Amino acid sequence: MRWVGDLKPVRRLRTRPFRPIRGFGGGAPEDGTGRGGGGESRRATPARGALLRWTVLAAAVAAWQLTTRTHDSVYFPPPAEIARHTHDLWFSGPATHAFLTPEATDNILPSLARMATGFALAAATGIALGTALGRSRRAYALCNPVLQFARAIPPPALVPVFVVIFDFGTQMQLASIVFSAIWPVLINTAEGARNIDPLRLEVAAVLRLTTTERLWLLLLPSALPRIFAGLRLSLSLSLILMVFSELLPGTANGIGFTLTDAQSRSDLLTVWAVLVLLGALGYVLNTGLLAVEKRLLGRGRPT
Amino acid sequence: MLRLDSLGQRYGDHPVLRDITLTVPDGQLLCVVGPSGCGKSTLLRTIAGLLPTREGAVSIDGEPVTGVPDRLAVVFQDYGRSLFPWLSVRENVALPLRRRGLGRAERRSEAERMLEQVGLHGAGRRHPWQLSGGMQQRVAIARALVCRPSLLLMDEPFGSLDAQTREDLEDLLLDVHRAEGTTIVFVTHDIDESVYVGDRVVVLSAGPGARVVLDLPVALPGKRDQIGTRGLPEFVALRAEVGRAVRG
Numbered sequence: 387m388r389w390v391g392d393l394k395p396v397r398r399l400r401t402r403p404f405r406p407i408r409g410f411g412g413g414a415p416e417d418g419t420g421r422g423g424g425g426e427s428r429r430a431t432p433a434r435g436a437l438l439r440w441t442v443l444a445a446a447v448a449a450w451q452l453t454t455r456t457h458d459s460v461y462f463p464p465p466a467e468i469a470r471h472t473h474d475l476w477f478s479g480p481a482t483h484a485f486l487t488p489e490a491t492d493n494i495l496p497s498l499a500r501m502a503t504g505f506a507l508a509a510a511t512g513i514a515l516g517t518a519l520g521r522s523r524r525a526y527a528l529c530n531p532v533l534q535f536a537r538a539i540p541p542p543a544l545v546p547v548f549v550v551i552f553d554f555g556t557q558m559q560l561a562s563i564v565f566s567a568i569w570p571v572l573i574n575t576a577e578g579a580r581n582i583d584p585l586r587l588e589v590a591a592v593l594r595l596t597t598t599e600r601l602w603l604l605l606l607p608s609a610l611p612r613i614f615a616g617l618r619l620s621l622s623l624s625l626i627l628m629v630f631s632e633l634l635p636g637t638a639n640g641i642g643f644t645l646t647d648a649q650s651r652s653d654l655l656t657v658w659a660v661l662v663l664l665g666a667l668g669y670v671l672n673t674g675l676l677a678v679e680k681r682l683l684g685r686g687r688p689t
Numbered sequence: 690m691l692r693l694d695s696l697g698q699r700y701g702d703h704p705v706l707r708d709i710t711l712t713v714p715d716g717q718l719l720c721v722v723g724p725s726g727c728g729k730s731t732l733l734r735t736i737a738g739l740l741p742t743r744e745g746a747v748s749i750d751g752e753p754v755t756g757v758p759d760r761l762a763v764v765f766q767d768y769g770r771s772l773f774p775w776l777s778v779r780e781n782v783a784l785p786l787r788r789r790g791l792g793r794a795e796r797r798s799e800a801e802r803m804l805e806q807v808g809l810h811g812a813g814r815r816h817p818w819q820l821s822g823g824m825q826q827r828v829a830i831a832r833a834l835v836c837r838p839s840l841l842l843m844d845e846p847f848g849s850l851d852a853q854t855r856e857d858l859e860d861l862l863l864d865v866h867r868a869e870g871t872t873i874v875f876v877t878h879d880i881d882e883s884v885y886v887g888d889r890v891v892v893l894s895a896g897p898g899a900r901v902v903l904d905l906p907v908a909l910p911g912k913r914d915q916i917g918t919r920g921l922p923e924f925v926a927l928r929a930e931v932g933r934a935v936r937g
Binding site: 588589591599603683 | 770785788
């Protein structure tokens with residue numbers, strides 16, 4: 387086999403001008419630079435969408451404020467009052483503590499730490515096991531009924547089991563979060579790893595990629611959309627189980643603890659504040675995960 | 690030198706290829722033509738070591754093919770699926786260089802050099818799905834050529850491109866072949882294309898159990914060009930002969 391010089395004769399193709407195909411009024415440019423225009427009108431749409439969404443949210447809060455003001459019930463405090471209470475309770479601390487009060491650092495932060503640890507453990511184990519399962523047809527067939535069974539159990543029902551095994555405390559809470567959040571990410575990862583385009587596997591074989599290269603360059607990127615679908619479900623389960631495990635007796639701190647504590651003292655304003663906080667947390671965490679997904683998957687990438 | 694020795698291939702009880710014996714000397718551009726579904730792709734996958742040989746033998750330079758051979762590259766028809774959309778164009782082209790133990794910078798410059806040669810200068814940082822079909826197939830060709838294969842297999846590589854792009858890429862292939870002297874097995878169902886690009890055309894019969902029904906050297910005068918060559922009486926005669934063989 388010869389390799390002659392540096393392929394001078396081929397170079398001339400680079401400069402071949404684009405000629406439209408007769409009768410079709412032009413084809414795709416082959417020059418490697420042309421990209422569709424028209425970004426101006428497309429950019430206006432998301433801004434308008436965001437404005438509309440915020441308007442609807444503001445209208446809902448205004449309606450809430452108006453209704454609660456007119457009825458003046460102790461069970462349904464107006465949102466302005468909840469907001470003020472939320473601020474006083476958690477966010478009126480000194481600037482050196484990022485405006486967090488001791489109440490916040492003692493309850494919100496431990497809760498978030500437990501949730502993050504549980505979610506991270508579930509995600510890492512789920513992705514690893516899911517990839518392994520998805521690559522072996524036999525392992526998948528054997529384990530699938532078990533997985534479907536495990537997934538079908540309502541997660542909070544598992545908590546009493548872990549209470550018995552670990553007694554009350556952080557271990558029990560972490561176990562509850564991990565064993566609930568692991569299933570969606572595991573099952574989705576296995577599905578993603580199982581459905582890799584056979585042609586791409588042939589390409590990997592022809593390129594003689596090593597097992598590690600195949601994992602990082604083909605399997606994981608192929609499965610990534612499914613992995614993220616699983617991660618989103620797992621994240622919301624982590625939040626649910628974090629709060630639920632803290633509602634049980636024997637917990638000394640946490641957002642769930644604040645909730646039951648306020649309820650036992652008939653402090654409805656704090657109960658409402660916790661609910662609003664949980665809603666906001668769920669929203670922020672999900673938005674964060676979506677941003678990570680968008681960053682990793684890229685815009686407009688086909689699967 | 691690629692040798693197929695009474696090669697047979699079957700899926701279960703269904704025979705696909707029967708008694709195929711061919712010798713492809715180094716540097717030849719062999720076109721394999723046949724009616725669709727006759728087993729052309731199966732033949733290519735067997736040569737590539739992607740399918741185990743059922744009967745007979747495939748050997749490259751005297752070495753029997755058992756797995757994917759060293760210094761082999763394949764270009765598939767479906768460029769959209771064969772390229773990795775999560776990698777940039779440059780990263781796609783650099784993929785085969787990992788085996789050669791090159792550093793990151795070297796892989797990168799080799800890939801850029803190859804992209805320039807297939808007419809895609811400056812497209813390295815983009816992603817395959819941002820390019821037109823013809824450009825994507827150029828990327829796939831660059832990826833196949835980047836580690837200077839001694840045997841290049843092409844499975845209907847231009848089958849899903851428009852006529853103009855297809856002609857441009859046929860000429861690109863001929864230029865590369867002339868410069869590199871790579872042995873190429875080019876599978877197509879297009880009779881015109883097989884005569885235009887091939888040094889030699891082999892026609893397979895319709896399945897099941899396809900055999901070689903015509904083995905024809907293509908001796909066309911001068912450098913080939915899309916308008917002139919296709920108008921030559923020799924070209925027309927060869928095309929008619931291949932056409933008759935394909936129709937049985």
